[in-house]
Amino acid sequence: MNATILHESHGRIRIRLKQRRMTLEQADQLEAWLQSRNWAQQITVHERTCTVIAYYSGDRRAVLDDFRRFSWKEAEKNVNLPAHSSRALNREFEEKLVGKIMLKAACTLFLPPPLRIARILWHMVPFVRRGLRCLLRRRIKVDLLDALSISISACRGDFGTAGAVTFLLEVGELLEEWTRKKSMEDLARCMSLNIDRVWLRTEQGEVLVPVSQVQPGDAVIVRAGSVIPMDGIVLEGEATVNQASLTGESIPAIKRPNSTVYAGTVVEEGECVLEVKQASGQSRYDQIVHMIEQSEQMKSAAESKAAHLADKLVPYTFVGSLLSFALTRNVARALSVLMVDFSCALKLAMPLAVLSAMREAGKAHVTVKGGKFLEAVAAADTVVFDKTGTLTHACPRVAKVIPFGENKETDMLRLAACLEEHFPHSMANAVVEEAKRQGLTHEEFHSKVEYLVAHGIVSTVDGKRVLIGSAHFVFEDEKCKIPEGEQERFAMLPEEYSHLFLAIGGQLAAVLCISDPLREEAAAVLRTLRNMGIKRTVMLTGDSQRTAAAIASQLGVDEFRAEVLPADKAEFVARLRKEGHTVLMVGDGINDSPALSEADAGIAISDGAALAREIADITIAADSLWELVELRRIAMELMRRIHSNYRFVIGFNGVLIALGVMGILPPATSATLHNLSTLGVSLRSMGPLPQAQRTLIAE
Structure with missing residues (x-):
């Protein structure tokens, strides 16, 4: 270049x-x-x-x-x-806004009065039509007030006021449209698929390839816990697919051969081979935008309250205008009241504030799926954390491999990596990475792999049943045995590590010791959250009581629960909510999904299991838990801004109405100030939230 x-x-x-x-x-x-x-x-x-x-x-x-x-x-x-460019959107609306302003200035300066009046009447038509539609449907809404105020001004010959009001309303609509589209594009981009590689079925077997190499017609294998990377048709297999993010269905859909599957949905159970129909997966973008536009779930209580209050206030503004005319017989005073209403600013500013906060969260690597979840974060008094991959690093390492029986250490690591590479999870990644570090190749030599949630993996090698997972799964559920004469060696397993147990043919074959270091920032983040109003922090883990107690003391959590199963996590979160707490659940694994769904707002780690990210209401970056602090700050500042907007809109417009009734403000000035205030509060809502210092950490 x-x-x-x-x-x-x-x-x-x-x-x-x-x-x-x-x-x-x-x-x-x-x-x-x-x-x-x-x-x-x-x-x-x-x-x-x-x-x-x-x-x-x-x-x-x-x-x-x-x-x-x-x-x-x-x-x-x-x-x-991406199929939709944010740069193109910004250019489009910049040109529209500049063009509108330039055209308005040129017409005001150079057009003769008759043509200026004709232009104003032409621009009035859409607003009058919307007002008549409200009237025919017997609804008193802000569209009716706009139509009446513009029409009365025109009928009185005050075309300057009618033109100014029309222009301000058009600019306001343009800004609202741009902000909504920009916010939705940013959100959709944040929520779009983040898949680098997929399992491709070829004549040579399964091959892990970059997603960019996949073409329509290729056969892609998707297993339990994985996100479906492209739109396609199921060729083989049977699976239950969580489609809640696209269809709103609470029950997973069963997919069999010839069923259609969509990019971004998640396989909960089973596995399937799909024929790719749309390689880029860009249809996911449009589906997300549609979801954001249509879903009532996206609205926070504050937004719903603002819309409800705005509709309720319109009739009062209309009655106030009629009352002013009845008492004073002054059309100008009545028109001054009519040209001021609360609903414009309330209906416009609150959603813009929420969308802008969601966009700001996206810039901080936090994806929020709706305003109601930001409200839940602001109101939360309890945060429940999963341990592995959340309070600890998402990439634990294999510290050592302890073989049992006649097995060799390298063979057991190779076998474990061959099984674990199919299922993305922090411990599975640790096993695969350790095999890679040791230069161990692990070609596929097992049969079908089955993942049992919160337990482990089952397959068959050389006709023998192979298991890898927790002690509960291997020894209690599957009744595997420790080789004779090695019980004492088993009892001496180092307690400072988490353990993965590998069994072959009903006999323990190896124990993989996983070091799971705490995140350096975890304790400081917990202290900061307390200083921001969180009253209770809880850690949930499947580790033993002794290990959990040691980690809890290092972190400084208020309480912990050890040896918990997924159902236990969800039950614990549900119990906290019944006690009246507003609960946030933070996790990263498939086994955290029930608890994430149960919480007021579920927060997933971005590099965790696809199912957890899909079910969660919020996703934070895996780099640092400080994203939680930033999320809490954004949520609290958003609520402050919403309450501040309420006070300003009610106060300022109330003063305008009072001044209009007293005859101090003429209709043109009243309308201009009202529309400028609406524009101002909307622009304020679009702006960045105040920054907070990260100096809240307790000593």
Whole structure:
């Protein structure tokens, strides 16, 4: 790429490309390609000026080398752009807004009065039509007030006021449409699929390939706990699929051969082979947008209250206008009241505040599926944590492998990795990574793999039943035995590790010791949450009582429960809610799904099981638990903003009505101030929430 450095400082560089113009698609490609570089912290591409602003870390030469070797052909091959571009949306609405303002200014300055009046009457038509529709349906809503105020002004010959009100309403509608679409696009992008690789069935067997290589007609294998990566038709197998995010169905759907499956849904039980129909999976985007637009579940109680109050206040505004006219016989005073109503700002500002908060959460790597869940986070007094992968690192490591019987350590690790690679979970990832570190290849030599939730994995190798999972599963459920003469060695297993038990043919074959270090920030995050109003923190784990107690003391949680099963977690959360607590549940595994569903708001870790992410109401990044603190801050600031908006809208519009009745404000001024206040509170609602310092950590 030919480019010139315009300006640079420490960790920041501004570069102009040596080309005359850049398309929106090229700008998206360049930004995505640069963002994928290891040095990239923040990349901004300005397509109008063909410039790039890059914030980077590390060696400056690496940054310049990447700019030099960039080519549009390489970007087209390696960068998968979303079907819907946020840049294109912003450009579209920028041009609409600027065009509307320029046209209004030009008409005011250059058109003769008769043509200006004709233009105003033309722009009045949609508002009058909506008002008449309300009247015919016998509904007194804000559309009727808008139509009456504009029509009365026009009838009185005050076309300046009618034109100003119409223009402000059009700008307000444009801004509302842009904010809603932008917020929904950001949310949909956050909630879209995050799948890098899939199991592809080929003539040579199952192959793990990048999702970008999958084409329509290919056969993809999806197993329990995994997300379906593409739209397709089931070729083989039978599975129950959780489709709640797309259809709202609470009961998983049974999928058999010839059934249609959709990208983004999750296999709860069983497995299937599907024929890919739409390789890109972009249909998921439109389904999510439709869900956000249509689902009443997305509305918080504050939004519903605002909409309900707004509708209730419209008749009072109408009656107040008639009463003002009856008492004063002054059309101007009555019109001043009519041109001011509470519903515009209430109906517009509250949803915008919620959508903007959800968008801001998305920028902080937190995906929120609806405003009601932010409200739950703000009101929460109890947080329940799963331990493994949540309070501990999502990538534990295999500390040692202890073989039993005549088995060899490397053979047992190879076998364990071969089984575990099919099911994404923190412990499974640890086993696979350890095998990779030791250079152990683990080709498929087992038969069908079956995953039992919260227990383990079952398969068959050389005609023998192979199990890997918890002690409860291997010894109590499956009645496996410890080889003779090795009971004492088994009793000496190191207690500082979590254990995975591998059994072959009913005999213990190996124990994999998993080190599960705590997240460095976990204790500080818990203290900070307490300072932000959380009264009770609880840790749930399947570990032994002794291990759980040691970890709980390090973290400083208020209480813990050890040796719990998925049903126990859900039952515990349900009991807390019955006691009157507002409960957040934080987890990452398939076994956390029932509790996530039971909580007021379920919060999943982004690199956890797909089923947990699908069921959860909120997803946070796996990098740091500080996202929980940021989520709580955003939720609390959102509620403060909503209450502040209530006070401002009621107070300001109440003053306007009073001044109008007293004859102090003429109708034009009253309408202008009302619409400007509505626009102002809406723009405020769209703005970023106040930042809070992370200095709340208790000493």
